[in-house]
Each structure stands twice: as C-alpha cells, then as structure tokens.
Amino acid sequence: MSADGRAGAAVVIVGAGVTGLSAGWWLARDGVDTLVLDAGAAGWGASGRNGGGCSHHHSPLFLEEQRLWPLMDELLGYPTEFQPGRIRIALDERQFALYRHALENAAYHGFRTEVLDAQQVRELVPLAGGEIFGGYHYHFGGHANPHRTLQAYAWALRDCGGRLLQHTRVLGFETQGGRVAGVRTSRGRLACEHLVIAAGPATGELASLLGVNIPLMSARAEMIVTEPLPLMRLGGVDGNGLYGRQTLRGNLAYGGGPHEWIEDADAAGARPYSTPLQASIARRLCALLPKAAHARVIRSWAGFIENTPDGRPVIERPAALDNLTVATLSSVGFGLSPASGRAIRDLVVSGKCSFADLSTLRLSRFAALEADWRRLQGWLPSAVSIDA
C-alpha cells in the first residue's frame, strides 16, 4: 500500500535517484499517475554524491541537457544552484592534449570553447597558480548542487501529483501475457501499467528478474570537500585529473582517481566508506589550486556507481516485455538527468524519444559481448585481483 492508500500507479518507477526522480517528475507534470519508489532514501546513492557537472558533449542527450539546465529552477520551482560555464585547467602538455576533445565536440554542436594560456587561467581562476600549461573555457555546461537538485525533483514530483515511496524494497515482479502487471514490495503489491527500472547499481539484478540482461559492474569512487573559501568568479573549475567545482557556498568539492570494482552483493545496503584515496585527491587539488593549499578538508565521502561495459548509458524499452523501460546512465547521470528523465517520459508515453536519437544507447549493442567481459576488462573486485 502506498502512502495515501492507493496500491500502485499507472507508472511505477523503481529507483529514486536523479534519473528515476526526473522521469517521475516529467511524467507527473504531464498528468500521468506516477509513483517512484526506492529501497532507501531518495538520492542516497551516487545521485547525491557526485561532482554536479552538466557538460556532457559526447552524449546524444547533450543538446537537451544544455537547453534545460538554465530553465530547471523555474521548471521545478526549487533552486538547483545551477551555474553556467566551466574552466578546465591542464598542468602539463599531456593533459592539455587530452582535454582538447571537448573543443571538437563543442564545435560539432556549435558551442563556443576558448583556449586559455597560463596567464589567462591565472586571471580567471584566482586560486590557480604555480605550474599551469593552459586550459579551456567552455561557454556552455556548468554545474549544479546534487543534494538540492534531488530534493527539487522530489518536491516538484509531489507538486505535480506524483508520489514518492522511500525505504521500500522490491521483492519481485508479476508478469502477465508479456506485460508487467505489478511490483511486489516490502510494503505490499503495487499494480502498474508501465514499469521503469532506473535503480543505479541494482538495475541489472532487477531487470534480470524480468529476463532482461543488462551487463553492469559496480565500483566505489570518492570525493573530498574543503571549508568555504572566497568565491571565485566562476566556480566550475577543474582539471589535473579531477572533476568538481567550487560550490556557491565556497567549498571546494572534488573527486577523481582510481575506482574500486565491487560485487553488487557487497554493495547492496552497505554504506560506502572513503579510504586514504582522499589524500591522493587532496594532492592533485593542491596542485590544481595551489592558493587553496591552506584550506582544510572537512569531509570525504564515497559512492557506489554502476557502469556498462562501454560506459555508455542504456535507455530503452526492451522488446521482451510490452510495458517496461530500463535506464542506467552508466556512472554519468546527474548532469544529464533533465534530459534523461524527459527521454524516459517519451519512451513510456510513446515508445520513442522525441528530441534525440537514442540508438547508440540500445542493449542490442551488447549482442556479441563476451560472457566473461568483466574479466577481460579487468573489472574485478580487489580480493579477486589479489588472488590472481
């Protein structure tokens, strides 16, 4: 039974992360009776633990991502702290060459990118200094606050008549004649006319209950945050192998570096702990923004994130069932969420995305994927690697 006594909804979405909540909000604002459920609290996974970046120029959802972010505060009715623009700093020639692909992708879409020399970087980024090779200034993209955006989606969903059911575990699905008829949960059965699975690391296991195979592997990644510092003119500054931003409050929030592959069974319900990796992140942040070297680190955190074998999302209505949509954004979900939610809405309502070509995000690309792809790619938990 759901919060208000109605058992089920026209569309039930499993996963109250940024993708599921955005999809739920897009559906609810179209007047679709929508219920989003989650095994834990809304946005408690990677959705609320990321760098907040919104500049994904490689993605088929990019143009819609760029169109929507400046409108999101108004559309949702709550603040997301979206800030436009980004500077990426290269400390050496290798990084400079590596980061250049943004220039080409932006040009393809008709967005402007400026190449910066060391002096220009120093002028634009007061906390930078020391060794700088150069940088890029994106006149697009930007960053938002994940926590605030998550709750904005949740509240906006509710304002549109949608429902959110937290701390509700999925126990199984009921199918009938090639359709999903209902979801069995720890709070009882929920009937549905359409089911969306957008459950982050749990997406693969849940989809497999319906006979849909989504190849996924989960990993742990970490971030750190410092005490607030005086605001730079542009907070979206990263580079030197880090992603992140100066928040509107002034904190430096950055991540990057190695991930640790983990078994889903170990991650399920577990708290993600950070490790001494935080020191290696601090080291690179010190080099990126040396004038912040005195700033104190006041928190670190970790999150569990899923990836497909090629790191690209899956957003699809699998042919196996008439009324199922599955979505994993493969470790890059926050920034794309305004667009991915809208794409899922389109798939649910009409079977086709109205604004982007999602053919590269289909599961069929994995038809010839090797069964032991995880091993071939070296995507193995540490214990396994050590034994080997």
Added chain:
Amino acid sequence: MNARAHGSIGRDRASVAGKQPPIDDSTDLLIIGAGHAGISAALTAAGCGVRVTLVDENPVPLTTMGEDVPLHFGGRVAATAANHNAVLETILRARPQLAEVIDAGVDVRLGTAAWGLFPNRPTAAWIDGHVAGLADEHRAYLMRFEQVIVAAGCRDMGLAFDGWHRPGVMGALAAYRLATDYEALDARVAVLVGSGTETLQIGNALSEAGIRVAAVIEQAAAIAGPQELASRLLEGGTRLLTSHVIEQALSDAQGVAAVRLARVDAQGHRVCEALERIECDTLVLGIAAVPALELLEATGCAISYQAERGGHVALIDGSQRTSLPFVYAAGDCAGIWPSKTLSDATARREGRIAALAALRSLGAKCDGRKEEPVSPDAAGGGLDAQRLGWVRATTLRSAASPFVCQCEEVTAADILELNPPRYLRWRRPSPATQGLCTVDAQRAPDPDVVKRLTRAGMGPCQGRRCREQIAALMALASGAVLPDIPLATHRPPVRPLRLSQLAALPEAAAMGDGWESWFGIAAQWVPYWRVPPESRACAGGKHEAVSGE
C-alpha cells in the same frame, strides 16, 4: 577464486588494483586518547610483548582550536597556548601517569590526532589490513595496526541563544581542558549553564582554578546533578537559578560581558518578569556531555541510542569490543553516567578490560588477568527531557532566531522548514508546502537529510556545536522521541586537515601513472556520432589516458 586460471585477464589501469599506499609505520595495539581509559589501557598492555602506540591530539594546533575543534573553546584560549613546548610540559604535569607509560616502553605520540580508521572490508578491499590516518601539526600519515582502542573522551552539546557566537561562550569540557591540561583558560567570571554531574564537577574545578563561578543556571525546576556538588559551589558564593534560561549574551570588544536570563515555566514558556542580568566574561555550556563518537561512527561501528550511557554510543560487549571485532571503545566515548564521572576508576577499568581483550586477540600473554565487565548506572530517565527542555526553552522559543549552526548560519526555523541556505536568497512561494515532515512522512526525520538541504552541520566545526541541538529540534517538531532521531553520519577526516597536510601522504607510483578523472573507459567518451554499432569487451591493453568529463 583464481581468475588467471580461467584464461587471459585484462587489466584496468584506472582501478585501485596495485596502488595501495606505502605505509612505514606500524603497531600492534593502537590506543587513541591518553585520558584515564587510554593511559590505563596502555599500562595494561605494556610489557606484554606487543608493540603499543598511544596517541593523543593535545596539544591541539591553535588554528584547529580556533574552529572549536575538538571542543567548543569559544575564543577563550589564552595566548600562552601558542607555546607548543610549554603546553606539552603542562600536559605531562597534568597527567603524571604519561611518564610511566613512556617508561613502560609505549610509543607515546602527543599532538597527534586520529582522523580516520580504514579497515579492509568487502567494499574497500584495496586497503590491506587495518590502517589509521594520523596527523600532527605538520603532516598527516598512515599507520598499520592490528587492534585499536578508541578512548576519545567526550564533548559538550551546544545550545543556541542570542549572542552564543560571541567569544566567551564555550563548552564546559573545553573550559576544563583549557584550565587543567593547558593552564590557558582566559576567563575570570563564569556563569555555568546546566547542572548535571559533569557540569557541577567542572564548576568546582574552575572555582579551584581561581575562576569565580557567578551562577549556575538550570532550565528545570531542580538541579540535575548531586546536591553535594552544588552545595560546594553555593558555599563559594555561586548563585543557583533554576527555571531560568539564557535570553541573551551581551558583549563588548572582548566578547561576553554579561548575560540576561529569562525565567521559564515547566513548559519552557517565558514568564513575564524583569530579566535577570549577571556580569560575567564567560558562559560555560554544560547542557550535556556527549560521547565523542566521530571516529567510531565514521569507521562503521554499530551505534545505538542508550540513555543510560548518555545518548548515542557504540554497541559494545563485556570486553568493550564494538561490532567491528578489532575496535574497542573505553572511557567516556563508550558511555557517560554519573558514577563514572565522579570517579576515574570506571574509565580505568574499561581501559584495562579493552587492553586485556586486545592482548588476547593479539595472542599476547596477559597472565590470566581478568576484569569484570562494566555496567552503567541505571538510567535516570531525565536525559532526553533535559536536552529537549533546554532546546525548547532556549532556542525554539527565542525571539532572536539565533543561528543553531554557526558555521553555515542556519536557524531553528530554517532547519524545521528545510529552507535552502540563505546565500541563495530563495523565497519559498508558499511557506506551508514543504517542511521537515514532507521528506518522508512515514519515518522520523533524518538529520542527514536536513544537513543536505539546509547545510546545518556541514561547516568547518564538523557539526560539533550543533548536531545534538538539531536532533532535539527535529524531535520537538516531529513529535518523535529523541532515540528515534538517527545520528547524522561522521566522515573522515574527523579532524579538519589542511589540503597540503593530506597531500603530503606518500602514494604508490602507480597511482600517478593510472590516474584518471573518471573511470578511464575510452568508449564512454566517444561522441555519439562516432560510436561503433557493437560493443565488445575491451582488454584494456592500450595504456592511453582517457579524458572523461
């Protein structure tokens, strides 16, 4: 499983595999905190054939004290505390048994804070064994250990009123620490807020240290601690004002100059009478002593609310062992109750029990020594009511809307209405639509959700001054009982550390070679207009760096 036995195996050069940090320092038994429990544990374990290391963060760097970490020092640290060596000597004088510990062969490291414990676990298996993050004033470093006894003591609950951000408003334990270990408490006339056992005991200690205790304030109709401790203060000329709360701290250029008190009824409502004014330079907050849980909680020890132990504490067995079998809690961080406060014998016994259990786990000889398990006093039942009473009468009913979270400038109303931070200058279109109970109507509100939305508890003091107040406010507003309000999580580093300090930790060479901003999956960033139709496993043989976004 031996993966290689199944054929060729790829390598993910961007994963943590093979990048374990190099660690030179190691010990068998690490003891964190050199108070009564820690010293007693160290003396018990010394000479048993295992390496014992005892760390204590005092003397704490002045800049850290300035952030009210680890205690609410409230700007009353005297200039003499800047002399590190002089403070070291004072500490050795104040804790004479430290010399015995050193003589017994224990590796004693003062001025050394523990900022994280990192055990190997299924979701963090790249770390071998158990690793502690330590830091002195200059550097941070890692140390391997087999067993750890956390004897981190306790800290004070904060309480927001008009002017509580002024220099001179400080915690009772902070005042005691400065007066004894540092001989650097910059106070002459103090008013004590709260009347529990610890607070009255500290009041007497301050009085002995030459500070005039002008008054003891208690919101309830009667004092909470033993009459005998109160009587000693009264004999020295201290006034006792029950059914009173602080209305406002008045200040001059040096900080607190006087305090104005309001009389309250049993429901915490202000009774309309002329406000009492007392001249003082220091307001000592002794609302509650809270077990210092940050290291235990951040490490993942199971925590529960136990009123008889002073609130949230780590679950321990009869040998002081937490839910993590290599972690023990002893002393005030394992629980606070009146008889334990009145005599150091209990904390010492807990230290011995933990040390003996740790020695057994290490396979060391301990001559069949045994100690009976420690049990707390029967719960007085007044703990929750006391805390809620103070917050209700002082903070919730304050007309001045003081910041409960000083670091992030968040008021009680902001917390209860879940207002976004004020720097956004965002105005809620309809005030009634969202609030504390709208996040999840079916559960008690969660302080971590409040933290994410309002920033309360997210500042440089790491929530030390506000977290108990926030929990109390949430209980008062939602009707939940205090034990049902979850504990907001702690994260390492549990002491603020400069970026440059953390950055100095040595790392494996492979860390730099394989560093990627994201997963290092080349196919992930191929623009969609160039994506191949099929995806096959990528053996990852090419050692090319990948630029993620």
